[in-house]
Amino acid sequence: MLSAGAENLLSSGRVVRAGPYPSHAVSAAEVSFMRLPIVLFASFVSATAFAAPPSPTTQASATNAPDEAADDLAAELAASESVAQVYVQAQAQPAQPQRLVRQASVYAGVPFFLTDRETLRPGIGFHVRGGWEIGWIVPEIALGWQLNLLDAPGNTNLQSVWFSVGVRLQFLNYSNVVPFVSAAFRPSWFSIYDPAIDAASDLTFEPAVTAGLGATIELTQNFGLEVGLQATTIIPVVNEVFVDSRGNGATQVFLYPHFGATYFY
Numbered sequence: 001m002l003s004a005g006a007e008n009l010l011s012s013g014r015v016v017r018a019g020p021y022p023s024h025a026v027s028a029a030e031v032s033f034m035r036l037p038i039v040l041f042a043s044f045v046s047a048t049a050f051a052a053p054p055s056p057t058t059q060a061s062a063t064n065a066p067d068e069a070a071d072d073l074a075a076e077l078a079a080s081e082s083v084a085q086v087y088v089q090a091q092a093q094p095a096q097p098q099r100l101v102r103q104a105s106v107y108a109g110v111p112f113f114l115t116d117r118e119t120l121r122p123g124i125g126f127h128v129r130g131g132w133e134i135g136w137i138v139p140e141i142a143l144g145w146q147l148n149l150l151d152a153p154g155n156t157n158l159q160s161v162w163f164s165v166g167v168r169l170q171f172l173n174y175s176n177v178v179p180f181v182s183a184a185f186r187p188s189w190f191s192i193y194d195p196a197i198d199a200a201s202d203l204t205f206e207p208a209v210t211a212g213l214g215a216t217i218e219l220t221q222n223f224g225l226e227v228g229l230q231a232t233t234i235i236p237v238v239n240e241v242f243v244d245s246r247g248n249g250a251t252q253v254f255l256y257p258h259f260g261a262t263y264f265y
Contacts, residue, residue: 101133102130102132102264103131103133103140103262104128105128105129105130105226105263106126106129106260107127107226107258108260109125109257109258109259111123111124111125111256112255113254114254118151119151120150123158127144129142130142135172137168138169139166145159147159154194154195154196156193158191158192159191161189163187164184166183166210167184168182169181177216177218178215178216180213181211182212182213182230186207187205188206188207188208189204206236208234210233211230216262223262228257231253231256234251236250236251
């Protein structure tokens with residue numbers, strides 16, 4: 001049987017903890033407050049378990065094929081990462097401008113003869129050129145005019161018009177200076193002009209061959225400056241425009257240093 005005091009405690013909603021220590025009365029509200037940390041901790045553990053990413057073992061078992069080991073999956077992941085890295089690096093590199101293949105040039109120069117320097121004096125020349133670049137090889141054509149003073153009374157001069165068909169070999173490199181050599185067949189027509197009587201002889205044909213060397217300084221993708229030297233040999237095999245002291249045909253050689261500009265498009 002309970003004592004009257006115990007019955008009063010129970011009826012008032014309070015309990016007595018038995019033990020060797022002095023009794024301590026704990027209310028129902030205090031019991032609920034003591035249970036609250038336990039409930040919160042259990043909730044945190046459950047949420048962490050659901051939110052945590054799967055372990056490598058779990059992930060491998062979930063994604064591996066039945067016959068695929070974890071090492072195989074790791075190798076595949078490493079390979080995919082390296083491929084992605086190469087792709088990103090390639091995309092990050094700036095695109096190189098495409099080299100333009102068509103060329104158009106204009107030149108001015110001073111032709112002077114090496115074989116008959118007493119009769120044929122230095123003069124002036126102009127020509128234009130066009131080419132199509134195929135790597136290092138540039139097929140080209142040119143059209144020009146030149147004048148050389150003659151050792152004769154007054155301002156008598158030797159004029160010629162010419163065109164050439166040939167090829168240029170250019171040595172492309174990592175700099176903007178592009179050396180080149182060239183060779184061409186050069187048909188030419190000559191006439192003598194006498195300003196005293198304002199008359200010129202008929203144009204007379206003679207074939208010639210030419211070889212050259214020089215360099216192009218490519219300042220931009222579309223524009224460059226050029227300096228060069230041509231050596232031309234006139235072969236008197238048709239009309240013998242040039243003759244020696246005995247009246248026989250004489251081969252003539254002249255040099256033509258020139259300077260010009262080239263447009264790439």
